[in-house]
Amino acid sequence: MAPDRIRSLDTPTPASGTLPPPRSEDFLRRRLKRNRTLATSLLVTMGAVFVGTHFVADPGFATRLLRATAEAGIVGGLADWFAVTALFRHPLGIPIPHTAIIPNSKERIGQTLGRFIERHFLTQEVLLRKLKSANAAQRFARWLSTPETAPVIANAVVAAMPYLVRSLDSHDLREFVRRTLGRQLRQTDIAPVMGRVIHMVTASGEADVLFERVLGVAAQWLEDNRDQIYLLVQQRSRWWIPKTINRKIADAIITGCADLLNDLREPESEVRFKFREALAHLINELINSPEQRKQINASKNRILEHPDVQAWVAAVWQETSRVMLEDLSQPTSKARAAVEKICMLIGKTLATDQAMLKHMDAFLEELAVYLVSWRHEIGKFVTEVVRSWDSPTLVERLELVVGSDLQYIRMNGTIVGALAGSLIFLTSQLIG
Numbered sequence: 001m002a003p004d005r006i007r008s009l010d011t012p013t014p015a016s017g018t019l020p021p022p023r024s025e026d027f028l029r030r031r032l033k034r035n036r037t038l039a040t041s042l043l044v045t046m047g048a049v050f051v052g053t054h055f056v057a058d059p060g061f062a063t064r065l066l067r068a069t070a071e072a073g074i075v076g077g078l079a080d081w082f083a084v085t086a087l088f089r090h091p092l093g094i095p096i097p098h099t100a101i102i103p104n105s106k107e108r109i110g111q112t113l114g115r116f117i118e119r120h121f122l123t124q125e126v127l128l129r130k131l132k133s134a135n136a137a138q139r140f141a142r143w144l145s146t147p148e149t150a151p152v153i154a155n156a157v158v159a160a161m162p163y164l165v166r167s168l169d170s171h172d173l174r175e176f177v178r179r180t181l182g183r184q185l186r187q188t189d190i191a192p193v194m195g196r197v198i199h200m201v202t203a204s205g206e207a208d209v210l211f212e213r214v215l216g217v218a219a220q221w222l223e224d225n226r227d228q229i230y231l232l233v234q235q236r237s238r239w240w241i242p243k244t245i246n247r248k249i250a251d252a253i254i255t256g257c258a259d260l261l262n263d264l265r266e267p268e269s270e271v272r273f274k275f276r277e278a279l280a281h282l283i284n285e286l287i288n289s290p291e292q293r294k295q296i297n298a299s300k301n302r303i304l305e306h307p308d309v310q311a312w313v314a315a316v317w318q319e320t321s322r323v324m325l326e327d328l329s330q331p332t333s334k335a336r337a338a339v340e341k342i343c344m345l346i347g348k349t350l351a352t353d354q355a356m357l358k359h360m361d362a363f364l365e366e367l368a369v370y371l372v373s374w375r376h377e378i379g380k381f382v383t384e385v386v387r388s389w390d391s392p393t394l395v396e397r398l399e400l401v402v403g404s405d406l407q408y409i410r411m412n413g414t415i416v417g418a419l420a421g422s423l424i425f426l427t428s429q430l431i432g
Contacts, residue, residue, distance in 0.1 A: 028400040035407035042414045043081065046073035061429075068425035069418045076417015080410045087406070088395045102398060103391035110386030118379030127368040137360035138351070145347025154339040161335065162328050165321050186301050191293035195286030198279070212265050219261045222254050229254055 050070035056063050085091045086099040102109065120126070143149055222229070230250040237246045263269045285292040303309055327333050350356055371378075386394070 025400065028404070032400060032404040032407070035404040035411075039077075039081070039407040039410035039414070042411055043074065043077035046070045046077060046414060046418065050074060065422060065425055069422040072421020072424070073414045073418030076420070077410060077414030079417075080413030084406045084410055088399050088403070102395055106389070106391060106394055107387060109394075110383040113386060114379035114381075114383035117382055118375045122372055122375035122378060124369055124372045127372060128365055131361070131364055131368055135361075136364055137357045140360070141347055141350035141357065143347070144343055145351050147344070149347070150340040150343040153343050154336045157339050158328055158333060158336045162325055165324055165328075168321070185304055189293060189297060190300055191286045191296040194296065195283045198286070199283050215261045215265045219258050222257055222261075226250070226254055 047070070050067060053059060053063050053067035053070065059067070082091050086096075087101050089103070090096060090099045144153075230247055233250040233253070234243065234246045237249075264275060286296065324335070327335055350360075389397075
């Protein structure tokens with residue numbers, strides 16, 4: 001189960017406190033190969049020096065010092081090569097005891113890693129301390145409000161929306177939504193809701209202004225359509241009634257309606273008072289009368305089940321989907337601009353709203369505490385993941401991460417061994 005990509009994160013720098021971009025697998029392989037070549041080249045150089053000094057016919061002090069230095073460097077380099085190689089595999093493929101330590105200890109590594117994460121990372125004290133020091137909500141708000149962030153989020157949302165819209169256009173999904181939503185709507189008692197909405201509208205001062213404006217428009221309409229009303233009266237009148245009488249009847253109808261509308265426009269008029277009483281009675285029946293509620297809900301269900309209404313809803317959705325898809329395909333999409341603006345507004349609002357930031361921090365702390373309750377399962381998950389890796393995959397992952405640094409142990413072993421051999425040789429010469 002070889003990985004697609006293997007990532008390595010460096011330590012965050014103190015200045016920025018942020019992680020640099022992850023290094024790719026190719027980079028890690030090149031670095032491992034380079035350091036391994038350097039360590040091997042240094043060991044080969046020591047071997048070449050050791051062999052070369054044996055070809056000197058009459059070796060002097062310097063030659064013998066160089067030979068002793070190279071000899072000790074070979075010993076140190078080989079010892080550290082054996083130690084580093086034994087971590088990952090059998091040296092030279094020979095199954096020497098206590099070599100290939102990592103492949104042979106895969107089970108123990110997984111269990112140790114899982115317990116370590118469970119006991120030292122996923123603790124309430126550690127997570128809460130880190131969250132409080134990180135100011136996660138403030139940093140998120142600052143990130144969201146930057147001009148560079150909004151286009152990124154908008155592009156991601158706009159890229160996903162066409163798939164979402166097309167998926168919602170599925171016939172089976174539409175039928176499911178229609179059945180589910182229709183069942184919920186049919187079971188919903190809308191009469192009390194209507195009553196409370198009407199009460200809220202009539203209780204506000206803006207509703208009175210709107211009501212009076214509507215009455216004014218109605219009165220003006222009567223006056224503007226006086227001739228049409230006269231023609232209607234004349235068409236419905238007996239043939240033997242004079243036109244003058246018909247006109248007076250029409251004028252009386254228009255005048256009566258206009259007077260009624262004008263009385264309704266007066267806040268303290270008797271007609272307005274009776275209208276309010278009738279409205280209050282309607283609100284009370286909508287909220288409290290079982291019979292009235294039954295009639296309202298029956299009418300609602302008839303409307304929902306009417307084929308024309310269902311066809312109209314389907315047509316509205318199809319047209320809306322078409323318009324949305326057409327807009328999303330444009331470079332200057334209104335949806336993209338709206339998402340960008342919303343992101344920036346939310347970010348700027350959050351950045352200055354300390355109460356909301358505190359709520360967000362509190363939510364993250366609650367989430368961290370909830371995560372702690374799952375730490376045993378998370379530790380077991382880590383153990384199972386490591387256990388599921390085959391040995392070559394585990395060796396490859398660990399060697400790519402730490403193998404290049406272990407090559408410095410080989411280099412240092414060769415150099416330190418050479419220095420130690422030189423020092424031993426000089427000491428022996430002084431004593432001798």
